[in-house]
Amino acid sequence: MTSLIHARLQLNYPGFSLDLDLQLPGRGVTALYGHSGSGKTTCLRCIAGLEKAEQGFIQINDEVWQDSRKKLFVAPHKRALGYVFQEASLFPHLSVLANLEFGLRRIARQQRRVDMAHATELLGIGHLLDRHPLNLSGGERQRVGIARALLTSPRLLLMDEPLAALDTQRKNEILPYLERLHDELDIPVLYVSHSQDEVARLADHIVLLSEGKALASGPIGETLARLDLPMALGDDAGVVIEGKVSAYDAPYQLLTLQLPESLLSVRVAHSPLANGKTLRFKVQARDVSLSLQDTEHSSILNRLPVTVISEVPADNAAHVLIRLDAAGTALLARITRYSRDQLNLHPGQQLWAQIKAVAVLA
Numbered sequence: 001m002t003s004l005i006h007a008r009l010q011l012n013y014p015g016f017s018l019d020l021d022l023q024l025p026g027r028g029v030t031a032l033y034g035h036s037g038s039g040k041t042t043c044l045r046c047i048a049g050l051e052k053a054e055q056g057f058i059q060i061n062d063e064v065w066q067d068s069r070k071k072l073f074v075a076p077h078k079r080a081l082g083y084v085f086q087e088a089s090l091f092p093h094l095s096v097l098a099n100l101e102f103g104l105r106r107i108a109r110q111q112r113r114v115d116m117a118h119a120t121e122l123l124g125i126g127h128l129l130d131r132h133p134l135n136l137s138g139g140e141r142q143r144v145g146i147a148r149a150l151l152t153s154p155r156l157l158l159m160d161e162p163l164a165a166l167d168t169q170r171k172n173e174i175l176p177y178l179e180r181l182h183d184e185l186d187i188p189v190l191y192v193s194h195s196q197d198e199v200a201r202l203a204d205h206i207v208l209l210s211e212g213k214a215l216a217s218g219p220i221g222e223t224l225a226r227l228d229l230p231m232a233l234g235d236d237a238g239v240v241i242e243g244k245v246s247a248y249d250a251p252y253q254l255l256t257l258q259l260p261e262s263l264l265s266v267r268v269a270h271s272p273l274a275n276g277k278t279l280r281f282k283v284q285a286r287d288v289s290l291s292l293q294d295t296e297h298s299s300i301l302n303r304l305p306v307t308v309i310s311e312v313p314a315d316n317a318a319h320v321l322i323r324l325d326a327a328g329t330a331l332l333a334r335i336t337r338y339s340r341d342q343l344n345l346h347p348g349q350q351l352w353a354q355i356k357a358v359a360v361l362a
């Protein structure tokens with residue numbers, strides 16, 4: 001049976017309404033993305049049972065947690081979920097180990113799918129077990145909070161902007177651990193964020209929310225490349241691509257990443273990795289320029305043959321966004337209207353994309 005999360009939610013507050021009907025993959029990380037006030041946290045709280053949707057249906061794989069038509073509502077403490085907030089909310093009078101044991105005791109021994117050793121190793125907190133929360137950094141407290149949520153062996157892990165309260169250094173400290181959870185645990189995650197960089201690095205699927213409604217929902221690579229969505233129009237617009245390592249140039253320390261289901265590839269400065277390993281990277285639209293010919297004598301390392309698909313105005317009058325197809329992989333280019341006219345760009349036109357930077361996300 002295909003794993004699936006179904007959340008149909010209607011909830012009304014003065015000045016705000018939530019109206020969603022989401023069918024999400026029951027594996028991997030789904031990001032709920034949008035500006036403050038878009039409904040991300042309200043959606044998460046409804047799924048957790050902390051808010052009760054007036055009209056609601058919530059099903060996690062084969063478990064129904066709410067069905068308002070049948071007057072079914074499973075209490076929050078009976079839902080097999082873990083919840084990670086912006087603040088770790090650890091018990092300050094207990095040691096790290098005692099905080100973790102509190103999470104472990106919430107689940108019967110025969111139902112445990114994550115044990116203490118696995119959780120502490122995944123989050124890199126084995127050396128912190130004797131400490132108290134006041135003696136931990138913000139990043140360490142959050143890692144303990146995530147481990148405590150995992151020790152409840154949840155069917156679903158909810159994460160409400162878990163990095164929002166951390167500075168850049170602490171965020172960079174914790175992101176690799178979140179990636180390990182994605183790679184090593186078969187627990188679906190709903191991840192709330194308003195940071196496109198976090199979403200690009202962690203998410204497989206994205207839901208774009210605005211004013212309590214879903215503007216779009218789909219795989220992250222496809223959704224970020226859509227020109228009909230507001231996130232494509234800003235200066236940080238770009239696409240996320242998963243490439244496979246196909247070669248390494250040791251003298252120049254350049255890794256070759258093959259585009260999905262394609263013979264095309266890009267090269268990026270990186271340490272060596274085994275052939276066949278999948279690596280996620282982002283290409284910003286502002287880092288893509290266009291040329292009618294392949295210019296061999298150039299400092300730009302990556303030049304790909306592409307076809308023009310469509311165009312929309314950018315968020316200022318001087319620029320346009322061009323959607324391109326590179327042998328099945330979508331790219332975006334942010335260029336001036338002047339350059340568009342000089343190149344006489346039009347749908348179906350074949351030309352070259354010159355990629356000035358490729359940002360590896362892991």
